[in-house]
Amino acid sequence: MKIAISGKGGVGKTTIMAMLARQLRRNGKEVLVIDADPSPHMAQTIGIENVERITPISEMKELLAERSGRVEGSPFYNINPKVDDLPARFMLEKDGIRLMVLGAIQTGEGGCACAESTVLKRLLTKLLLQPSQVVLLDMEAGVEHLGRGTVAKADHLLIVVIPSQSSVRTALRIKKLAEEVKIPRISFVGNLVADAEDEKFLTGALGEEPLAFFPDSPRIRKTERAGEPVITVPGEMAAEAQQVLDKIGLKAEG
Ligand SMILES: Nc1ncnc2c1ncn2[C@@H]1O[C@H](COP(=O)(O)OP(=O)(O)OP(=O)(O)O)[C@@H](O)[C@H]1O
Ligand SMILES: [Mg+2]
Structure with a gap:
């Protein structure tokens, strides 16, 4: 399964995705996280150092060349690659979580990451996944990337939303665009939810109940400020992450 995440800036997309990655590992899944944010932040969140050692996906162009005209024995993929076929230089691994980065370069003038996309x-189209393998796609904030069609290749889009009008507005816009590009499944996930009133506000404003409500975690904030990977905070947000996985059909095995 390929899961993408979206939402307004700073609502906790990367944090929640890291928690999902950790929970999937605990459930015995193989996890590949793709950081497709032009300001990548996932490596820090999951504790991968020297991220600059990863060759970005944008340099995978030749490898992924179209099949036509390619001769056998060439370094190009003439069949759909499996995760294990991808050359090691494109990823780093920590505690069983593999990370790849997009490598988009954006200019201050809002240059387009079209080629990388x-x-x-x-x-995402070619990669062949086993049922035990999950790809998590961390995206930049906002709605722009929906126009580039990368998330359209996801099976499920999670839209992170915090209890504020502006976050809800962005979330509803993202949902509408995601429906237009025909992402098969779209769900909301609440973050920084303090109490029942916050839950009620979100469910009412969104018109449906989010898959889970992640709390505002003082331990996460403290860890992040200390420059430590937040994924290392034991047990934090595990129950909520498992709830999301159960609801999207990625139940724990065994
Ligand atoms: N539930 C939470 N409790 C406490 N702190 C949180 C929580 N979720 C996120 N944070 C903190 O909020 C900040 C923003 O989170 P994060 O980077 O995950 O958001 P984002 O949506 O990925 O941001 P961006 O739009 O910049 O990619 C981080 O400092 C993170 O540690
Ligand atoms: Mg992020």
């Missing part, structure tokens, strides 16, 4: 789209 095309390569990522092709990878």
